[in-house]
Amino acid sequence: MRKYRTVFMVALADRLVYRVDFFVSTFLMFIPIVTTVLLWRAIYSGAGGENIGGLNYSDMVSYYLLVMVVRAFGSMPRLASTVASDIRDGELRKYLLQPISYLGYQGTLRLAHKIIYFIMAAAPYALVFWICRRFLPAWPDGGTLCLCVVSLVLAGAIGFFINALIGLLGFWFLEIASFLHLFMTVQYFLSGHMFPLALLPASVRTVISYLPFAYETYYPTLVLLQRTEMASAVEVIGVQAVWVTVLAIVTRVAWSRGLRRYAAFGG
Amino acid sequence: MSGIKVRHLVKVYRVHEKPHGLRASVRSLFRRTYKQVRAVDGISFDIEPGEMVGFLGPNGAGKTTTLKILSGLIYPTTGTAEVLGFVPWQRRNAYRRQFSLLMGQKNQLWWDLPASESFRLHQAIYGIEERQFARVCGELTALLKVTDLVNQPVRELSLGERMKMELIAALLHSPRVLFLDEPTIGLDVVAQSNIRRCLRDYNRDNQVTIVLTSHYMRDIEALCDRVLVINHGRLIHDGPLSDIVSRFATSKLLTLRFLDGVWPAGLESFGEVVTANPPMVTLRVPREAIARTTAQFLQEFDVADINVEEPPIEEVIGQMFAASPAPHNETRDA
Amino acid sequence: MSRYLCILGRFWKNSLLREMSFRGHFAVNVFGELLWVVLLLVFIDVIYSRTPDINGWTEAEYLFLTGTHLLVTGLFEAFFFENCWRISGLVRRGDLDFVLLKPANTQFLLSFQQISYSSLANAPVGIGVCLYALRGDTQGVSAGQWGWFCVLVAAGVVVLYSVLFMFALTSVWLIRQTGVDHLWFYAVSLARYPAEIYRRFVGGALYFSLVFVVPLLLVSNLPANVVVRTVEPWMVAYLLSATAVLLSLSGVVLRAALRSYRSASS
Numbered sequence: 001m002r003k004y005r006t007v008f009m010v011a012l013a014d015r016l017v018y019r020v021d022f023f024v025s026t027f028l029m030f031i032p033i034v035t036t037v038l039l040w041r042a043i044y045s046g047a048g049g050e051n052i053g054g055l056n057y058s059d060m061v062s063y064y065l066l067v068m069v070v071r072a073f074g075s076m077p078r079l080a081s082t083v084a085s086d087i088r089d090g091e092l093r094k095y096l097l098q099p100i101s102y103l104g105y106q107g108t109l110r111l112a113h114k115i116i117y118f119i120m121a122a123a124p125y126a127l128v129f130w131i132c133r134r135f136l137p138a139w140p141d142g143g144t145l146c147l148c149v150v151s152l153v154l155a156g157a158i159g160f161f162i163n164a165l166i167g168l169l170g171f172w173f174l175e176i177a178s179f180l181h182l183f184m185t186v187q188y189f190l191s192g193h194m195f196p197l198a199l200l201p202a203s204v205r206t207v208i209s210y211l212p213f214a215y216e217t218y219y220p221t222l223v224l225l226q227r228t229e230m231a232s233a234v235e236v237i238g239v240q241a242v243w244v245t246v247l248a249i250v251t252r253v254a255w256s257r258g259l260r261r262y263a264a265f266g267g
Numbered sequence: 268m269s270g271i272k273v274r275h276l277v278k279v280y281r282v283h284e285k286p287h288g289l290r291a292s293v294r295s296l297f298r299r300t301y302k303q304v305r306a307v308d309g310i311s312f313d314i315e316p317g318e319m320v321g322f323l324g325p326n327g328a329g330k331t332t333t334l335k336i337l338s339g340l341i342y343p344t345t346g347t348a349e350v351l352g353f354v355p356w357q358r359r360n361a362y363r364r365q366f367s368l369l370m371g372q373k374n375q376l377w378w379d380l381p382a383s384e385s386f387r388l389h390q391a392i393y394g395i396e397e398r399q400f401a402r403v404c405g406e407l408t409a410l411l412k413v414t415d416l417v418n419q420p421v422r423e424l425s426l427g428e429r430m431k432m433e434l435i436a437a438l439l440h441s442p443r444v445l446f447l448d449e450p451t452i453g454l455d456v457v458a459q460s461n462i463r464r465c466l467r468d469y470n471r472d473n474q475v476t477i478v479l480t481s482h483y484m485r486d487i488e489a490l491c492d493r494v495l496v497i498n499h500g501r502l503i504h505d506g507p508l509s510d511i512v513s514r515f516a517t518s519k520l521l522t523l524r525f526l527d528g529v530w531p532a533g534l535e536s537f538g539e540v541v542t543a544n545p546p547m548v549t550l551r552v553p554r555e556a557i558a559r560t561t562a563q564f565l566q567e568f569d570v571a572d573i574n575v576e577e578p579p580i581e582e583v584i585g586q587m588f589a590a591s592p593a594p595h596n597e598t599r600d601a
Numbered sequence: 602m603s604r605y606l607c608i609l610g611r612f613w614k615n616s617l618l619r620e621m622s623f624r625g626h627f628a629v630n631v632f633g634e635l636l637w638v639v640l641l642l643v644f645i646d647v648i649y650s651r652t653p654d655i656n657g658w659t660e661a662e663y664l665f666l667t668g669t670h671l672l673v674t675g676l677f678e679a680f681f682f683e684n685c686w687r688i689s690g691l692v693r694r695g696d697l698d699f700v701l702l703k704p705a706n707t708q709f710l711l712s713f714q715q716i717s718y719s720s721l722a723n724a725p726v727g728i729g730v731c732l733y734a735l736r737g738d739t740q741g742v743s744a745g746q747w748g749w750f751c752v753l754v755a756a757g758v759v760v761l762y763s764v765l766f767m768f769a770l771t772s773v774w775l776i777r778q779t780g781v782d783h784l785w786f787y788a789v790s791l792a793r794y795p796a797e798i799y800r801r802f803v804g805g806a807l808y809f810s811l812v813f814v815v816p817l818l819l820v821s822n823l824p825a826n827v828v829v830r831t832v833e834p835w836m837v838a839y840l841l842s843a844t845a846v847l848l849s850l851s852g853v854v855l856r857a858a859l860r861s862y863r864s865a866s867s
Contacts (some may be wrong), residue, residue, distance in 0.1 A: 024779065025783070026744065028779055028784075031790060032790040034807075035791055035793075036790075036797075039794050039798055041798070042655045042656045043652050043655055043840065047651050047652035052651050098744065105629055150614050175626055177625040178627075178633065181629075181633050185633050185637050185640070227609050280865060317815075338698075338702060339702075340698050340701055341863045342863055342864055358701065361704075363702060373694070373695070374696075374697060375699040379622055379623075379626070380622070384614075384618060388611045391604070391608045392704070420622070452717060457613075508733065552794060
């Protein structure tokens with residue numbers, strides 16, 4: 001654990017040297033929310049203010065805001081491309097010689113990044129949420145809060161493994177940027193990031209619920225929204241845990257298969 | 268004919284001080300500290316057309332900075348320079364057509380394409396006539412023995428092969444002045460000597476002025492009749508490489524072979540013992556004491572053979588860099 | 602002039618060669634772009650199954666706006682996105698040196714080196730969506746409207762180029778979290794909806810600044826309006842002059858950035 005701690009501390013200090021523009025960049029991240037919410041305002045006023053997919057206007061605003069929180073856990077910027085380029089440029093060999101698991105290293109790095117991000121992003125997020133407080137659901141009680149946190153952490157784990165898997169494609173393909181792009185497009189839609197999946201026909205939703213993406217964003221967001229009639233928190237967490245296990249196993253298999261191929265090619 | 272003329276060149280730049288530790292990192296979020304570094308500190312020299320000159324100096328001595336100023340990439344803080352009658356940092360197209368800068372640690376060729384496609388791009392940018400392009404390209408690929416590699420994607424080439432392609436790209440427009448910054452860095456011995464041979468032939472055949480920096484003494488020894496030694500941004504030697512030893516070596520190496528295979532006691536009092544393989548022993552003796560010490564040995568001991576040598580040049584230069592005082596060239600500001 | 606055309610031809614040929622050397626990826630990219638268009642259409646369908654109009658925009662008009670947006674952003678992504686995106690890397694690695702060494706206009710070399718053919722596929726798809734939105738009813742659109750449409754699409758692309766190019770150059774002075782790719786994402790999110798939805802937000806401040814400071818809201822909206830709705834002539838005149846101003850400003854910023862880069866590097 002100690003060696004991971006060092007990695008962690010170095011990553012922490014490394015991250016901090018980015019300057020004040022962090023605050024700016026965090027606020028900028030809300031731009032797509034603002035535009036989407038404004039579009040929904042126009043839609044709700046056109047539709048005469050009725051419920052859309054079981055959500056009223058306040059719910060819709062909350063949904064997009066809470067999606068931001070969930071994505072803050074689940075998104076792994078540049079993880080896939082880093083893994084792929086480490087494989088391609090032979091950087092991986094450096095890690096293989098060290099007594100440290102490469103994906104363990106990347107995971108620790110991400111954890112450090114996430115924690116420092118949460119610390120630094122807390123203020124801008126709090127400000128935005130305070131401004132939008134009239135749309136948000138009531139603050140959850142202790143038990144619900146615990147379920148929310150567990151669901152968020154699991155969303156983060158799902159995000160990590162999916163992105164790591166895409167990165168491991170680098171063992172088989174020289175360039176994964178196009179796959180990554182395609183994946184992000186698909187994920188944007190299937191995870192419920194684009195709009196709440198409740199707006200889709202039930203049959204489509206059933207298909208999507210058999211994929212991991214919705215458990216990375218849509219269902220955890222519903223848990224935060226405390227819409228238990230749409231998704232029970234315990235059930236969501238259960239399925240999330242299953243997905244984390246499955247993805248971890250698949251990642252492990254892909255890693256050892258890829259490594260064998262790597263060795264065969266001499267790096 | 269005009270070559271290169273540099274007078275009192277100074278370059279001072281500001282660097283952000285990297286904080287150490289968590290607390291300092293947090294502080295640097297709000298307030299950064301800078302220090303002033305005098306990378307080049309009053310350098311003057313002249314280089315004649317067709318000369319091949321080497322820049323020698325430890326890391327951060329100011330070699331690369333000087334080359335970049337002469338290439339017009341950066342402005343000097345004060346001082347003047349003229350290359351082929353141009354002021355480099357005005358970046359006239361007429362000037363940029365006539366020189367090349369090759370940086371050993373960087374590559375400008377399109378990574379995923381064969382080098383030949385990048386050459387074609389250079390042809391378009393420099394407006395090289397088709398006939399001349401074909402001739403120069405053919406000559407250079409033959410000279411560097413890479414004719415069959417130019418159609419392979421650059422990413423599939425070895426470091427040495429890639430460097431050769433970079434060199435060709437730098438020479439395509441037949442520059443009159445060539446700046447080479449560590450052209451052989453990271454290459455294996457064979458590739459190094461290939462590139463050296465190519466540079467020497469090219470210089471001889473085309474009368475191109477070449478200025479190169481290198482970590483490898485072999486590069487400089489093999490190519491340059493004249494070296495400029497720079498340390499802490501200052502020029503401390505300008506002349507033939509061999510002059511460095513006579514000028515800067517403070518000691519000579521005295522190798523003795525004793526007749527009976529036994530060394531007398533108290534050898535250390537004559538100088539530092541460098542190696543001792545009976546019956547041979549090598550001593551480092553201060554330069555001014557060499558005549559006296561030699562005479563003394565011949566008189567007092569049974570010496571079978573005696574040999575006085577200059578120390579190896581790497582060692583002299585190492586001593587020279589260690590000895591030349593670091594001037595106060597860093598100042599801090601916030 | 603002919604030398605620059607020659608260079609441009611080389612840039613585009615090399616980009617094509619490179620994209621073709623990863624033919625599978627080219628296909629994946631184009632497929633990804635098409636998929637994105639399909640998802641947008643699904644979204645529009647989901648919305649308009651719940652409401653007859655959005656701030657007065659009917660489904661057909663909104664579709665036309667989406668098509669125009671795909672065209673404008675597709676052209677920008679094809680010609681300029683990668684060129685702007687790579688600038689911060691060039692600065693960080695010091696590879697900007699290579700560009701400065703060449704005996705040719707620096708802004709030209711920086712702006713045109715790469716072309717992304719797979720993004721270029723978005724342009725015909727955008728036009729297709731526009732035509733689909735009109736449902737074959739192209740009689741109602743005059744040749745003059747189409748002419749202005751083309752001019753304004755071009756102006757929109759140049760506005761996006763100038764803004765992103767200037768933003769990319771700031772990496773000479775700042776270490777930024779927000780990369781060109783982020784800014785592009787935000788610009789796209791802002792520009793793709795009817796501009797009217799911003800009118801009543803924070804007292805119109807956002808609307809005003811995105812129309813009259815950085816006219817991002819106009820790049821897709823104005824050309825679409827020319828065809829399917831009405832446009833005040835002065836808005837057209839305004840966008841064209843703003844385009845000219847931003848383009849010349851990009852040259853000024855480049856000169857300042859290069860001055861700093863060349864003073865700061867060692």
